[in-house]
Amino acid sequence: MKLSARNARAFLARPEPRPAALIYGADPMRVALKRADMLAALLGPGADAEMRLERIDPGEARRAPGAVADALKATGFFPGPRAVLIEEAGDGVAPAVSAALGAWAEGDATLVVTAGALAARSKLRKLVEGHAAAVALPVYDDPPGRAEIEAELARAGLSHVDRAAMADLEALARALDPGDFRRTLEKIALYKHGDPAPLTSEEVALNAPATIEAALDDVLRAAAEGRQAEIGPLMQKLEGQGVQPVAIVIAASRHFRALHAAASDPAGPAQALGRQRPPIFGPRRDAMTAQARSWGPRKLEQALRLLLDTDLALRSAGQTAPQAALVERAFVRLAVMARR
Numbered sequence: 001m002k003l004s005a006r007n008a009r010a011f012l013a014r015p016e017p018r019p020a021a022l023i024y025g026a027d028p029m030r031v032a033l034k035r036a037d038m039l040a041a042l043l044g045p046g047a048d049a050e051m052r053l054e055r056i057d058p059g060e061a062r063r064a065p066g067a068v069a070d071a072l073k074a075t076g077f078f079p080g081p082r083a084v085l086i087e088e089a090g091d092g093v094a095p096a097v098s099a100a101l102g103a104w105a106e107g108d109a110t111l112v113v114t115a116g117a118l119a120a121r122s123k124l125r126k127l128v129e130g131h132a133a134a135v136a137l138p139v140y141d142d143p144p145g146r147a148e149i150e151a152e153l154a155r156a157g158l159s160h161v162d163r164a165a166m167a168d169l170e171a172l173a174r175a176l177d178p179g180d181f182r183r184t185l186e187k188i189a190l191y192k193h194g195d196p197a198p199l200t201s202e203e204v205a206l207n208a209p210a211t212i213e214a215a216l217d218d219v220l221r222a223a224a225e226g227r228q229a230e231i232g233p234l235m236q237k238l239e240g241q242g243v244q245p246v247a248i249v250i251a252a253s254r255h256f257r258a259l260h261a262a263a264s265d266p267a268g269p270a271q272a273l274g275r276q277r278p279p280i281f282g283p284r285r286d287a288m289t290a291q292a293r294s295w296g297p298r299k300l301e302q303a304l305r306l307l308l309d310t311d312l313a314l315r316s317a318g319q320t321a322p323q324a325a326l327v328e329r330a331f332v333r334l335a336v337m338a339r340r
Contacts (some may be wrong), residue, residue, distance in 0.1 A: 001136070002129045008137045009147065015042040017081065018135055019104040020097060020111040021158040022128040024118045025139030029179045034139050035087075035114050042110060043081050050078035054109075056090045065096035069103040072111055082109035089115045094123040101131055130161070143174040144181075151181060156189040160198040168204040168282065171274050184208060205282025216243070216251045217284060223252070223331040224259070224291045226338035235328045245323035246314050252331070255288075260300040269293055278335045295338065304335055 003011055015021070015038050017241060023038070039053065047053045054071050061068050069083045086093055093113065101110050118125040128136045140302045144152070149169055161169070173181050188207045192199060219234040221227075238248060258276055265272035269292035273280045280288060295303070310330040314323050 001132070001134070003135050003137050005140070009151070011135060011137065012038050013041060013151065018041075018110055018133055019101050019108075019131070020128060020134040022113045022114065022115065022124065022134070022136045022137060024115040024116040024125065025141070026135070027139065027141050029114075029115070029177055030139045030141070031114050033178050033182065034137065035085075037113065038313075039083060039085070039112065043089075044082055045081075047083075050076070050080065052076055052078060052080055052082045052084070053085060055085045055087070058086055058093050060084055060091040061089070061096040065099050067094040068093075069100040072100055072104060072108045072223045074109070084109050084111050085101045086111070086113045089113050089124065089280055091123040094127055097124060098127055101127070101134060116192055124190065144178070146170065149173055156182075156185040158185065158189050158192065158199055160196070164201040165191045165204050167274060168201050168208075171203070172208060180209065199283075201285075202282045205284060216248060216255075219248070219331065220252055221287060221291075223334040224255070224295070224338060225287075226335045228332055228335040231328060231331045231335060234325060235331070239324050245327045246311070248327050249307060249311045249314060249330070252334075253304065253311065256300055256303050256307060259288060259292045260297060260304060261293060262288065263295060263297045263300055299337060299340075303337060306330055306333060306337075 011021075012034060021038065023031055023034050025034075037285040039047070043052055054074075056068060068084065074082075076082055086096075097111065097113060104111075113124070113128075115124065125136060127135045146166075149166075153159070153169075164167070169185075172184065176184065184207060188199065188203065191203065191207055216238070219231060219238060222230040222234060227327060235248075258273065258280070261276075262269035269289040270285065273285050273288055273292075292300075305328065310326060313321075313326055
């Protein structure tokens with residue numbers, strides 16, 4: 001049978017012994033994570049060391065279909081549930097899966113099969129979906145919902161999360177692939193180890209993956225907040241780190257476009273910035289919210305025109321002025337505009 005998304009989450013959290021489970025989807029990382037979750041819940045700790053998990057190559061399953069059924073019926077040396085895993089399978093393993101389903105009896109191991117995207121006409125998918133006791137779990141590329149994020153938080157040991165931090169985590173889940181999101185939660189859990197206080201938006205921002213915007217944030221904030229005296233030293237620091245003037249202007253244009261979108265959004269700057277890709281978190285989001293409100297859409301349009309002219313000047317073949325000086329002058333002009 002094919003499980004709905006809701007029933008699939010429940011099954012993965014508490015899988016009951018079944019003849020077979022087919023986990024399939026277009027994203028290999030998402031499929032691999034679901035497979036790992038299911039096996040951990042089904043077999044418990046120490047399954048590999050106790051040889052309660054047997055892996056069969058898809059090629060072997062195609063060449064010897066009976067080997068899968070034999071593996072399901074084999075008796076292990078250690079007590080506890082057993083599973084047989086076939087990864088990255090295709091329709092070629094359908095005969096082996098069919099034979100295993102036909103021979104399966106209560107007490108046998110569970111067959112777990114993972115696959116990529118399978119069309120509705122797939123022999124493997126039809127076989128499992130049409131079986132009364134086997135289950136098919138499609139894995140979609142949709143970002144995780146609130147329930148899935150809360151399950152990941154519980155897995156990482158994060159039980160207290162304030163509302164703003166949860167909103168940031170939901171935005172982060174939409175921006176990162178599932179593996180990176182899970183690693184980020186593990187990093188946050190390690191950071192919060194022994195701290196009973198609720199997780200805050202600032203702590204999410206501190207542990208979120210770094211972006212280009214974060215690396216250039218100091219000089220962009222100085223320009224956007226009118227701190228003209230800081231621009232020169234910050235530009236020298238970026239130049240010493242090998243950041244090219246064109247890259248700085250591109251980052252500035254992205255920053256001011258985000259401000260313009262936030263200032264023009266009927267929902268308000270804070271909500272608009274939370275929907276950015278990648279999402280903007282914590283103190284940086286607070287600063288950009290204040291910048292968007294201070295500048296307003298009309299002044300931000302002027303800033304974007306200035307940055308566009310600077311970008312064109314940098315790329316002009318006839319330009320003789322030093323590129324870093326052109327960018328610094330543009331940032332000084334932005335700082336002057338910010339104070340008006």
